[in-house]
Amino acid sequence: MTPKAETYEFQTEVKQLLNIIINSLYSNKEIFLRELISNASDAIDKASFQAQTDPDILGDDTEFKIKLAADKENKTLTVSDNGIGMTKDEVKENLGTIAKSGTAAFLEALEKSRKEDALTPELIGQFGVGFYSAFIAADKVTVVTRAAGEQSATRWESAGDGSYTIEETDKPGRGTDVILHLSPKVLEDEDFTEEWTIRRIVKRHSDFVRYPVVMDVEREEPETDADGNPVEGGEKKKVVREETLNSMKAIWAKNKNEITDEEYNDFYSHICHDWNPPLDRMHIKLEGMTEYTALLYIPSQAPFDLFSPERQHGVQLYSRRVFIMENCRELLPEYLRFIRGVVDAPDLNLNISRELLQQDALVRNIRKNLVKKILEKLENMDGDTFEKFYNEFGAVLKEGVYSDFENRDRLTKLIRYKTTKSEDKWRSLTEYVNDMKSDQNHIYYITGDNLSAMLNSPHLEALKEKDYEVLLMTDPVDEFVVQTLTEFEGKTLQSAEKGDLDIDETDEKQSETYADLFTKIQGYLDETVKSVKPSSHLKNSVSCLSGDAYDMSAYMEKLLKASGQTVPQSKRILELNTSHPVMEKIRQIHENSPDDESLKDYSHLLYDLAVIAEGGKVENPSRFNKMVGDLMAGAIGSKAA
Numbered sequence: 001m002t003p004k005a006e007t008y009e010f011q012t013e014v015k016q017l018l019n020i021i022i023n024s025l026y027s028n029k030e031i032f033l034r035e036l037i038s039n040a041s042d043a044i045d046k047a048s049f050q051a052q053t054d055p056d057i058l059g060d061d062t063e064f065k066i067k068l069a070a071d072k073e074n075k076t077l078t079v080s081d082n083g084i085g086m087t088k089d090e091v092k093e094n095l096g097t098i099a100k101s102g103t104a105a106f107l108e109a110l111e112k113s114r115k116e117d118a119l120t121p122e123l124i125g126q127f128g129v130g131f132y133s134a135f136i137a138a139d140k141v142t143v144v145t146r147a148a149g150e151q152s153a154t155r156w157e158s159a160g161d162g163s164y165t166i167e168e169t170d171k172p173g174r175g176t177d178v179i180l181h182l183s184p185k186v187l188e189d190e191d192f193t194e195e196w197t198i199r200r201i202v203k204r205h206s207d208f209v210r211y212p213v214v215m216d217v218e219r220e221e222p223e224t225d226a227d228g229n230p231v232e233g234g235e236k237k238k239v240v241r242e243e244t245l246n247s248m249k250a251i252w253a254k255n256k257n258e259i260t261d262e263e264y265n266d267f268y269s270h271i272c273h274d275w276n277p278p279l280d281r282m283h284i285k286l287e288g289m290t291e292y293t294a295l296l297y298i299p300s301q302a303p304f305d306l307f308s309p310e311r312q313h314g315v316q317l318y319s320r321r322v323f324i325m326e327n328c329r330e331l332l333p334e335y336l337r338f339i340r341g342v343v344d345a346p347d348l349n350l351n352i353s354r355e356l357l358q359q360d361a362l363v364r365n366i367r368k369n370l371v372k373k374i375l376e377k378l379e380n381m382d383g384d385t386f387e388k389f390y391n392e393f394g395a396v397l398k399e400g401v402y403s404d405f406e407n408r409d410r411l412t413k414l415i416r417y418k419t420t421k422s423e424d425k426w427r428s429l430t431e432y433v434n435d436m437k438s439d440q441n442h443i444y445y446i447t448g449d450n451l452s453a454m455l456n457s458p459h460l461e462a463l464k465e466k467d468y469e470v471l472l473m474t475d476p477v478d479e480f481v482v483q484t485l486t487e488f489e490g491k492t493l494q495s496a497e498k499g500d501l502d503i504d505e506t507d508e509k510q511s512e513t514y515a516d517l518f519t520k521i522q523g524y525l526d527e528t529v530k531s532v533k534p535s536s537h538l539k540n541s542v543s544c545l546s547g548d549a550y551d552m553s554a555y556m557e558k559l560l561k562a563s564g565q566t567v568p569q570s571k572r573i574l575e576l577n578t579s580h581p582v583m584e585k586i587r588q589i590h591e592n593s594p595d596d597e598s599l600k601d602y603s604h605l606l607y608d609l610a611v612i613a614e615g616g617k618v619e620n621p622s623r624f625n626k627m628v629g630d631l632m633a634g635a636i637g638s639k640a641a
């Protein structure tokens with residue numbers, strides 16, 4: 001008796017789903033292979049699980065594998081497994097309906113978006129597409145499956161057009177063959193029968209599937225003698241060998257004590273393409289409501305593009321060893337973008353779209369937990385390792401101080417600075433505060449890009465005389481850090497170059513003596529400075545430029561200009577050291593003859609000296625040159641006379 005094929009209609013929702021899948025996932029069509037391999041791997045999991053209690057179900061077929069077979073002539077690609085297989089009833093249930101837990105929600109969303117006429121890929125992304133994704137690449141799909149322990153097999157076939165047929169058939173062994181009759185249109189775009197295409201897709205999406213994904217490959221090999229050595233002048237012959245395409249090395253799924261350091265490092269090189277051993281690693285398994293496994297590494301060297309906005313993130317997302325995506329920004333905040341590795345979240349929906357990942361409660365919980373673990377790791381690092389880490393990634397970590405409100409306190413304790421007293425060593429804010437002078441009220445800092453210019457900045461003269469330590473902030477990100485980090489352990493942060501230093505009482509009498517002269521100088525420099533005042537910063541130098549407490553710092557202005565932004569010309573304050581002998585002499589000139597010609601020149605010179613002291617360029621170098629030349633001639637002349 002020839003078995004008769006029965007025809008069934010797909011559940012209405014499946015029809016809708018098929019349309020959506022085919023239309024919206026076409027641009028990402030290679031994922032069908034990942035879905036089918038993942039189903040095959042699940043089916044083998046089930047067989048392997050069942051065999052624990054009923055070993056007979058496996059018979060002789062105990063070597064689990066997933067086999068891919070491409071037939072160029074017939075334009076088919078077959079994914080076979082020796083997993084659990086399906087009975088006829090199971091086939092009907094699984095491959096004709098949507099029987100997943102999320103169905104109700106899916107249908108609701110589908111209905112809603114249909115009304116709004118917006119069937120977006122994101123919508124599909126929320127729900128597994130699974131088996132039906134086969135229709136992205138195939139215009140007909142045949143499934144031949146035999147359940148473990150059954151004798152007969154079932155053949156399912158559909159062109160994805162609303163109905164499918166089922167009939168009884170024969171199949172030599174347990175498991176499932178999914179035969180894709182690839183559509184000519186798809187083949188024009190990408191040839192899924194091509195060995196290298198298949199290899200690439202398996203490597204990319206299914207490398208860590210725990211069963212071998214194999215394929216027969218044909219190679220030309222030289223003729224060999226009985227010992228296996230090539231025969232000289234012998235003919236080449238074609239041989240077919242079964243090759244495993246995936247590495248299966250999901251070492252994160254193993255127990256820590258089963259993995260050697262070498263294996264950990266090999267895996268790091270494999271996924272990061274970095275041949276230097278990592279600086280440190282974390283192998284985390286979290287169970288309970290939020291379940292995930294993570295194998296994360298801190299590289300020993302920062303990549304060259306760490307600060308480029310286009311830079312890829314280093315964490316790959318997997319779900320039950322099936323690759324979901326690389327460069328998963330949603331799993332870690334930007335300030336931890338140097339972390340590389342893998343996160344495997346078994347409960348994650350396989351097809352979740354990038355757009356929706358961020359809102360996914362599971363992903364959010366994982367992220368929160370990972371941040372906690374990474375900060376713990378950094379807090380407990382030994383001094384040497386932390387120093388190496390900080391040299392490479394400190395500037396990135398600092399971004400967290402202003403971007404991660406929740407962890408700000410912990411991050412603030414982790415950041416380090418070189419200081420006027422640290423002699424090239426990193427100092428923490430805690431160390432700074434512990435060593436503060438008894439009469440010191442603030443944490444002083446200065447920003448800039450040139451460490452030696454900062455160390456010798458005239459702005460620090462008064463602070464140095466007081467023996468106060470000053471943080472030398474040399475990273476562009478520090479400008480943003482100080483905008484958020486206004487205090488630490490009750491001590492306010494105070495710029496050494498902006499605002500009042502709050503160290504000495506200003507000498508009212510001195511200020512009065514100089515008031516007229518300063519108004520005069522201000523008049524000459526009105527276009528460039530907003531005021532002239534006695535300095536609280538200077539001890540040895542005669543002049544410097546500073547800003548009001550809320551002004552943009554000179555370094556910030558430089559940064560913005562460098563990034564191509566138009567920065568409004570901001571006027572600064574010219575601070576003059578009234579204890580300097582030069583000032584006293586200029587004051588005398590002014591007192592004797594308030595309109596003396598030389599006062600204008602001296603005003604410009606005082607301003608130029610302040611510009612030079614902070615590493616800037618004088619506006620009129622030749623005038624500067626001439627004035628200094630004349631002054632030197634006068635000074636040397638009086639000495640020589």
Ligand SMILES: Nc1ncnc2c1ncn2[C@@H]1O[C@H](COP(=O)(O)OP(=O)(O)OP(=O)(O)O)[C@@H](O)[C@H]1O
Nearest residue numbers: 039040043083085086094128129130131132176350
């Ligand atoms: N190779 C296979 N062997 C045995 N059963 C299979 C196989 N492929 C699919 N199935 C069955 O068909 C069902 C539906 O598969 P489908 O891929 O659509 O959804 P899923 O695997 O449940 O979910 P998803 O793939 O979205 O995670 C599966 O749950 C499984 O029971």
